[in-house]
Amino acid sequence: MTTTPTGVDPALRSTAAAARATDLCKVYGEGETQVIALDSVSVEFHQAEFTAIMGPSGSGKSTLMHCMAGLDTISSGSARIGDVELTTLKDKKLTQLRRDKIGFIFQAFNLLPTLNALENITLPMDIAGRKADQAWLDQVVATVGLAGRLKHRPSQLSGGQQQRVAVARALAGQPEIIFADEPTGNLDSRSGAEVLGFLRNSVREMGQTIVMVTHDPVAASYSDRVVFLADGQIVDELRDPTADSVLDRMKRFDAKGRTS
Ligand SMILES: Nc1ncnc2c1ncn2[C@@H]1O[C@H](COP(=O)(O)OP(=O)(O)OP(=O)(O)O)[C@@H](O)[C@H]1O
Numbered sequence: 415m416t417t418t419p420t421g422v423d424p425a426l427r428s429t430a431a432a433a434r435a436t437d438l439c440k441v442y443g444e445g446e447t448q449v450i451a452l453d454s455v456s457v458e459f460h461q462a463e464f465t466a467i468m469g470p471s472g473s474g475k476s477t478l479m480h481c482m483a484g485l486d487t488i489s490s491g492s493a494r495i496g497d498v499e500l501t502t503l504k505d506k507k508l509t510q511l512r513r514d515k516i517g518f519i520f521q522a523f524n525l526l527p528t529l530n531a532l533e534n535i536t537l538p539m540d541i542a543g544r545k546a547d548q549a550w551l552d553q554v555v556a557t558v559g560l561a562g563r564l565k566h567r568p569s570q571l572s573g574g575q576q577q578r579v580a581v582a583r584a585l586a587g588q589p590e591i592i593f594a595d596e597p598t599g600n601l602d603s604r605s606g607a608e609v610l611g612f613l614r615n616s617v618r619e620m621g622q623t624i625v626m627v628t629h630d631p632v633a634a635s636y637s638d639r640v641v642f643l644a645d646g647q648i649v650d651e652l653r654d655p656t657a658d659s660v661l662d663r664m665k666r667f668d669a670k671g672r673t674s
């Protein structure tokens with residue numbers, strides 16, 4: 415595993431793709447019930463960059479996350495994590511890759527209720543039989559501000575704290591990329607801001623790569639780049655977004671996400 419860079423030079427950021435989709439298509443169902451969820455999507459997610467994915471409901475955001483994270487199969491095209499083409503992997507290798515190289519944060523925190531915070535954080539590594547790097551784990555726990563809560567079970571934590579456990583769990587194994595599907599969707603704005611600030615810091619200070627789906631222009635403003643999806647296609651992109659510039663861009667789309 416590579417060491418984690420600190421203070422990533424922005425000039426170095428765009429050089430390498432942590433993940434890449436090329437002409438990625440995802441079709442659900444057949445005949446009359448067929449849905450083209452992703453229609454020839456090509457996009458790169460750069461290392462040590464925080465990318466937000468936005469678009470109307472049903473535009474394919476979750477499908478893109480799931481296909482890129484190897485949680486769903488693709489119909490045609492290519493999905494790569496680093497140099498690895500996901501479509502060439504058999505089940506076992508795919509499971510290994512997901513476990514070792516990918517972190518996923520869901521809208522519902524998906525913590526195990528019977529395990530305490532620390533046990534939840536280290537669960538993926540425990541399953542993999544890997545020992546957590548203690549210094550790294552300490553740093554992650556300190557940064558998410560959970561040091562005083564490690565013995566608490568999820569039911570004893572606030573929503574924001576539970577999501578921070580889920581974020582720490584995703585970061586603990588130092589994955590090459592983290593996919594987050596509306597990670598702040600269930601949080602009030604203060605807890606949401608905490609989680610977003612933490613995600614951004616992990617990109618800035620630890621060189622983490624994050625791709626996050628959100629509906630919220632304020633959440634998107636924490637990212638380095640916003641990619642807009644509509645009807646299963648990428649329709650636009652915005653660098654160094656502010657909440658206002660994202661909102662502006664959204665206003666120029668009609669309900670289907672097309673520019674008017
Ligand atoms: N398992 C499935 N079977 C059939 N169709 C599906 C399935 N999953 C998603 N779809 C369809 O694919 C399209 C894209 O869905 P997706 O969940 O990716 O949208 P989304 O952009 O994440 O929306 P939201 O913002 O509401 O979460 C939708 O039309 C949806 O109905």
Ligand SMILES: [Mg+2]
Nearest residue numbers: 475476477595
């Ligand atoms: Mg979704």
